[in-house]
Amino acid sequence: MPWLTLLRSSLLLLLAAAVCESQDTPIFPGPWERYIQAPESRQVRPRKVYYTEGTVSAATDSSGVTVLKGQGALVTYEFAQNIAGRLFFEVDSATTSKHQSIGIAFSESPRFIGRRTDGTGDRIEYDLTHFQPLTSGLNSLDQEHVRGAFKYVTLFIPHPRDPKAGQALPHIASLTTKSIAADLSDLAQMDFGTRGGQQPLLPVESVGFKDVWVKYSAFPSHENPRRYTGYFYSNDNLLNRIWYAGAYTLQITTIPPKEGGTLIDLNKVVDHNRAPHGTWYSNFTISNGTSVTTDGAKRDRMVYAGDMTLAAPGIAVSTYTEYSHEEGGKGSGMIRLPYAGPPMGFRFEFSDTYHMHALLGVYQYVLYSGDFDYLKHLWWKYVQAIEYSTSKILKHTGLMYVTSGNDWLRPGMGRENIEAQGILLKTLFGSVKLAEWLDEDGYKFKDVKGRDLKQLITLWEGYMAGIKKGVMAPEKLWNGTVGLFCDNPEDRRDIFPQDGNSWAVATGLVTGGIAHRISRELKNRWGTYGAPAVELPNTISPFASGFELQAHTQIGNYQNALDLMRRQWGYMLDGPGFTNSTLVEGFRMDGDIQYPAYWSPTRNSHAHGWSAGPTSVLTDSILGIKLLSPLGKTWSITPQPGDLTHVEGGFQTSLGKFVVNYDRTAEEEVLEVETPEGSFGTLNWGDLVGGMRMEAGGKWRLTKSRDGKIRGGKVGTRLVHQDGLGQGRPQDAVTEEL
Numbered sequence: 001m002p003w004l005t006l007l008r009s010s011l012l013l014l015l016a017a018a019v020c021e022s023q024d025t026p027i028f029p030g031p032w033e034r035y036i037q038a039p040e041s042r043q044v045r046p047r048k049v050y051y052t053e054g055t056v057s058a059a060t061d062s063s064g065v066t067v068l069k070g071q072g073a074l075v076t077y078e079f080a081q082n083i084a085g086r087l088f089f090e091v092d093s094a095t096t097s098k099h100q101s102i103g104i105a106f107s108e109s110p111r112f113i114g115r116r117t118d119g120t121g122d123r124i125e126y127d128l129t130h131f132q133p134l135t136s137g138l139n140s141l142d143q144e145h146v147r148g149a150f151k152y153v154t155l156f157i158p159h160p161r162d163p164k165a166g167q168a169l170p171h172i173a174s175l176t177t178k179s180i181a182a183d184l185s186d187l188a189q190m191d192f193g194t195r196g197g198q199q200p201l202l203p204v205e206s207v208g209f210k211d212v213w214v215k216y217s218a219f220p221s222h223e224n225p226r227r228y229t230g231y232f233y234s235n236d237n238l239l240n241r242i243w244y245a246g247a248y249t250l251q252i253t254t255i256p257p258k259e260g261g262t263l264i265d266l267n268k269v270v271d272h273n274r275a276p277h278g279t280w281y282s283n284f285t286i287s288n289g290t291s292v293t294t295d296g297a298k299r300d301r302m303v304y305a306g307d308m309t310l311a312a313p314g315i316a317v318s319t320y321t322e323y324s325h326e327e328g329g330k331g332s333g334m335i336r337l338p339y340a341g342p343p344m345g346f347r348f349e350f351s352d353t354y355h356m357h358a359l360l361g362v363y364q365y366v367l368y369s370g371d372f373d374y375l376k377h378l379w380w381k382y383v384q385a386i387e388y389s390t391s392k393i394l395k396h397t398g399l400m401y402v403t404s405g406n407d408w409l410r411p412g413m414g415r416e417n418i419e420a421q422g423i424l425l426k427t428l429f430g431s432v433k434l435a436e437w438l439d440e441d442g443y444k445f446k447d448v449k450g451r452d453l454k455q456l457i458t459l460w461e462g463y464m465a466g467i468k469k470g471v472m473a474p475e476k477l478w479n480g481t482v483g484l485f486c487d488n489p490e491d492r493r494d495i496f497p498q499d500g501n502s503w504a505v506a507t508g509l510v511t512g513g514i515a516h517r518i519s520r521e522l523k524n525r526w527g528t529y530g531a532p533a534v535e536l537p538n539t540i541s542p543f544a545s546g547f548e549l550q551a552h553t554q555i556g557n558y559q560n561a562l563d564l565m566r567r568q569w570g571y572m573l574d575g576p577g578f579t580n581s582t583l584v585e586g587f588r589m590d591g592d593i594q595y596p597a598y599w600s601p602t603r604n605s606h607a608h609g610w611s612a613g614p615t616s617v618l619t620d621s622i623l624g625i626k627l628l629s630p631l632g633k634t635w636s637i638t639p640q641p642g643d644l645t646h647v648e649g650g651f652q653t654s655l656g657k658f659v660v661n662y663d664r665t666a667e668e669e670v671l672e673v674e675t676p677e678g679s680f681g682t683l684n685w686g687d688l689v690g691g692m693r694m695e696a697g698g699k700w701r702l703t704k705s706r707d708g709k710i711r712g713g714k715v716g717t718r719l720v721h722q723d724g725l726g727q728g729r730p731q732d733a734v735t736e737e738l
Contacts, residue, residue, distance in 0.1 A: 037248035046077035081581030092208030149297035230651030246615030260286030296605035303341035351406035363430030398466030422503025530568030546613025
């Protein structure tokens with residue numbers, strides 16, 4: 001399926017070979033490393049016993065012996081953060097009967113700890129309970145039952161009449177003998193079967209555990225998960241935590257490609273499994289390579305292009321993984337990409353918006369990797385894929401007419417939807433940039449209609465102009481009374497979506513007074529816990545809010561972005577029921593952890609890559625580091641610290657390091673900048689007119705005193721100070737090296 005490999009090509013993430021320093025040496029050592037959530041070892045142990053029930057002799061931590069006695073006894077262990085992996089524990093033979101079994105349950109949220117595992121599917125509220133046969137010494141769940149995300153694990157002796165225990169995982173051909181059929185509503189009468197002719201497996205009368213630990217499975221391509229290639233640090237502890245929570249969320253959602261799955265009902269399309277509802281495995285191959293970034297750590301353990309639009313820039317500035325790429329044959333005509341990666345696509349599921357998100361992924365990949373060989377090989381198909389989207393532009397309006405209702409689970413996607421117009425504009429912008437880079441590289445190309453790169457650029461820029469004009473047409477999308485765009489002009493004129501209005505401002509679809517009006521109206525809708533996504537009722541969506549952050553910063557409202565991060569993402573870290581370590585998929589307007597897109601509150605993903613928007617926004621908009629061409633050979637730096645008195649950070653590509661360090665005291669402001677030698681860019685700060693050209697890269701130091709004058713620089717640099725609007729005067733910089 002060539003279109004499927006194209007989707008994979010633009011979305012799968014692997015270790016960047018270009019970052020070749022020692023895997024044990026921090027690239028950016030400093031006090032900010034204490035915010036890194038990634039474990040120091042692949043063996044992760046709980047930090048404490050969180051809860052017990054029944055007759056339990058509990059150790060203070062996971063290394064001592066904890067003894068459960070009698071039916072209903074239970075112990076819940078809490079880890080320091082949301083983790084992922086395969087559970088191991090040692091059984092103390094002195095306190096445990098032979099040939100017996102226990103129940104095991106997992107939960108990301110403390111709200112759902114107990115005898116049932118939080119949900120991954122949409123057919124029943126909880127996943128089926130796992131029962132584990134016990135042997136003396138080291139025990140483990142089978143490899144197929146790597147759990148994608150959990151902060152709490154519960155070990156318990158089942159009670160035959162306990163309705164809280166629900167059902168158990170089925171014993172079918174695809175599982176090992178470590179999964180046992182069970183129905184706890186009739187546990188006393190059921191036949192557990194035998195293992196290799198041994199005695200029947202029954203609930204234990206007592207069991208002693210020691211040394212409970214998890215083999216951490218996330219981020220498999222990195223030998224040292226804590227070796228970040230980017231950092232962020234400020235005088236605001238909460239913002240620091242938010243940046244690193246986003247980075248860690250993106251790490252824990254990056255998994256071994258053969259450990260996809262959990263949506264068993266969906267997998268049936270491919271593997272024809274007969275597992276009952278509520279079954280969960282992590283054994284579905286979703287890509288090739290060594291790692292892949294998925295929708296969520298617990299679920300869905302598969303690739304969605306929409307997530308990557310926010311996830312990929314966050315990865316680029318924190319752990320610097322690169323996209324892998326596969327080959328697919330050339331085609332003709334137009335290419336339509338699937339809604340998501342395997343197992344989706346086999347029934348031709350499609351989304352107009354996610355099709356465009358996949359194309360944005362190609363632009364993001366080339367920007368951060370500089371992989372022109374990949375782009376040239378892919379370009380034929382890319383042009384056909386963008387042609388599919390532009391073929392839906394109506395000539396009389398200039399707007400795209402969406403025919404697929406699939407999006408990020410929000411209702412109302414379709415027709416001349418404002419969100420789709422913003423995504424298409426950004427996709428066309430990325431397409432123009434890709435074509436320009438190919439042209440500068442000397443690549444010769446003509447599509448099936450005989451159009452070369454320059455002709456394609458002209459065509460795409462024409463579409464962009466038409467979209468900008470079309471959204472402001474009378475009686476269409478813009479509502480001047482409300483100060484926002486409606487969802488679509490046909491059947492959702494009274495819905496003024498967060499996603500579409502954010503996209504309109506963030507992409508430059510509208511500018512000037514209208515853009516500022518939208519920014520103001522979006523802020524006016526904030527509630528106690530964050531910004532509402534009114535297009536999905538009663539919902540706060542970190543996905544849509546990630547684009548709102550971009551909207552505020554696009555027009556210079558940087559303080560709005562900082563305030564929204566503190567309000568919404570701060571609550572996602574410190575609010576009741578969250579993991580305090582990773583970022584949730586969504587939640588209710590009243591702060592409850594249920595995501596209204598799902599009927600079951602247990603199904604919410606508490607580690608979802610699309611929620612990591614602040615990680616990239618703090619780097620590219622607050623620190624102000626923006627790459628303008630592949631690898632950052634050209635760039636702009638525009639620090640916007642807002643109310644922060646100290647903020648620093650940066651990241652590394654294969655070209656070198658990009659670092660900004662800003663500090664403000666009562667007497668002066670100090671700005672230090674580092675860029676790769678041989679790169680070219682512009683520094684915009686304070687009263688510098690048109691920026692300061694920094695031809696050769698390197699290290700710089702500037703100071704701004706109370707009189708407003710900027711001093712400092714690098715040998716041979718000249719600064720321009722503003723005397724008035726449109727006026728300036730050159731002044732020699734101090735020849736000072738850091």
